[in-house]
Amino acid sequence: MALIDLDITIERGRIPDSIDKFLHEANLRTEDYLNHSRVRPGSFVPSDFVVAYYALKAVIEKNLAPGRLFCEWGSGFGVVASLASQLGFDACGIEIEETLVDAARDLADAHYLDVEFAQGSYIPEGADEASGGDHDREGFVWDVEGNDAYDELQIGPDEFDVVFCYPWPSEEEATGRLFDYCASEGALLLTYTQLDDVRIRRKEGDPEDLY
Numbered sequence: 001m002a003l004i005d006l007d008i009t010i011e012r013g014r015i016p017d018s019i020d021k022f023l024h025e026a027n028l029r030t031e032d033y034l035n036h037s038r039v040r041p042g043s044f045v046p047s048d049f050v051v052a053y054y055a056l057k058a059v060i061e062k063n064l065a066p067g068r069l070f071c072e073w074g075s076g077f078g079v080v081a082s083l084a085s086q087l088g089f090d091a092c093g094i095e096i097e098e099t100l101v102d103a104a105r106d107l108a109d110a111h112y113l114d115v116e117f118a119q120g121s122y123i124p125e126g127a128d129e130a131s132g133g134d135h136d137r138e139g140f141v142w143d144v145e146g147n148d149a150y151d152e153l154q155i156g157p158d159e160f161d162v163v164f165c166y167p168w169p170s171e172e173e174a175t176g177r178l179f180d181y182c183a184s185e186g187a188l189l190l191t192y193t194q195l196d197d198v199r200i201r202r203k204e205g206d207p208e209d210l211y
């Protein structure tokens with residue numbers, strides 16, 4: 001395995017007022033969207049933003065990341081990318097649904113946050129097969145690769161220091177393989193899990209050995 005689970009304790013504490021205010025607004029907007037928009041089944045489900053906040057805070061406090069470039073894969077409302085920005089990351093998000101990209105930009109703008117959101121797929125060209133192949137896709141629901149989200153950001157997938165993703169349970173391992181395929185050594189993958197937890201993995205070793 002080239003992705004190593006980091007066994008760290010994620011401590012909780014008091015949430016700063018500014019973050020609390022942001023999360024209040026984010027929750028209101030997210031709920032309103034879920035209640036009033038036509039959400040494609042199996043697409044947007046928000047993670048627990050407070051849990052994500054504490055995980056990002058732990059990454060910073062324990063100095064786990066090689067740098068401060070952050071991307072939220074499948075950013076939805078962009079709340080985790082916006083939290084990352086408030087914690088000092090240079091943050092961006094990639095989201096396939098245009099309405100969600102607009103919603104993420106509106107939320108970040110309303111809080112004067114410098115977060116960039118690109119519309120498209122976080123699966124870079126050629127990576128889908130390399131990260132698992134057809135036999136591993138059974139039961140997966142992830143959207144197809146192929147667009148220029150990384151071009152729009154002008155950042156390659158191998159440049160991010162930290163990636164956050166909330167995959168479906170059946171996509172958890174494939175998401176790891178995808179990250180292993182396209183991230184650089186030392187980068188961290190944070191995945192929100194069904195256990196209401198954030199799993200933190202670091203890419204180590206040479207991906208060429210695996211495929």
Ligand SMILES: C[S@@+](CC[C@H](N)C(=O)[O-])C[C@H]1O[C@@H](n2cnc3c(N)ncnc32)[C@H](O)[C@@H]1O
Nearest residue numbers: 043044045046047074075076095096121122166
């Ligand atoms: C489970 S939701 C999580 C949203 C957000 N990250 C959060 O934590 O609240 C997954 C999101 O990924 C988006 N998505 C799915 N496949 C994608 C892809 N290949 N590229 C970009 N976005 C994708 C969906 O539209 C959805 O908004």
